[in-house]
Amino acid sequence: MIHSRRSLTAIRRERRRKRRLRRRLFTFLTLIIIMSTFMFIKCSPNYIFTICIDPGHGGYDPGTANESYEVNEKDLVLDISLKLGKILEEQDVKVVYTREKDKIPWSTQIESLMGRSEISNDANADLFLSIHANDFTESSDVKGTEVWCRFENTEDEALAKEINYRLSNIGYTKNRGLRYEKDGELYVLKNTNATSVLVELGYLSNNNDLEFLSSEEGKEQCAQALAEGIMNYYHSKQEEQMDA
Incomplete structure (x- = not known):
């Protein structure tokens, strides 16, 4: 038994x-x-390779600003975003914008963040790039670029490294390197399905960064650097797929 x-x-x-x-x-x-x-x-x-470009802020939300020079982040990043989109479209990339004018359909910050993520997700974008400028009121000496992604050893980081490298090659400011979710959580990076990166192009509180980013040449160079980083990442992924 x-x-x-x-x-x-x-x-x-x-x-x-x-x-x-x-x-x-x-x-x-x-x-x-x-x-x-x-x-x-x-x-x-x-x-069709698709990227969602997100010019930060807009409408009622100016973002950071340098009142002495009457420069708003929302206007500066929109100019650069539109230039970037034009360069990418010339390379047969489908470009989707979260905004193309100084108007947004959202009335609160959380609605804005949710809406930007939804635009990217609804478009089934391959990449999401949010473009911003920084500010540090305690010292005008602080300057430089920062590129944000969520985690290390990810596709997000691979894209961030490409963009960071291309921006640093311009040489207009300090390269402050990559930042991760452990340094601060960003809603749009966490809630978009695409490979996602947020870039801070410089500090509007620093006169050197401000002068370069406000100039037509500076905007063109930033847009070109961002495009080169994006396309280099894309081509590297194509090569990996062909080798697989």
Whole structure:
């Protein structure tokens, strides 16, 4: 009788083990199907590389400002964003904007953040780039670029590194490096499905950064650097897919 009970227990254990194995196999096959579908879409002749460009702030929200020079972040980043979009469109990239004018349909900050993420997600964008300028009222000596992503060793970081490298090559200001979620959580990076990066192009409280970013040449160079970083990242991903 004891022997029979032990046999029955062993049978039940074996059945449970097989059920676990079947569940794991099902999960694995599902992931393979999803990844295969994703790769098929990306390799399809109808696929168009899509980026969502997010000029920070806008409308009622000026962002940071240098009142002495009457420069608002929202205007500066919009100019650079539109220049960037034009460069990318000339390279057959589909560009989606969260705004193209100094108008936004949202009335609060949380609505604005949610709306920007939704635009990117609804467009099924491959990349999301939010463009901003910084400010530090305690000292006008602080300057430099920062590129934000969520975590290390991710596609977000790979894109951030490309953009950071291209911006630093301009040489107009200090390279303050990459920043991560551990340094501060950013809603748009956390809530967009695309590979996502936020860039701070400089400090409007610093006269050197302000002068460069406000100039037509500075805007053109920043837009070109951002485009080069984006396209270099994109081409590297294409090469990886071809080698896979």
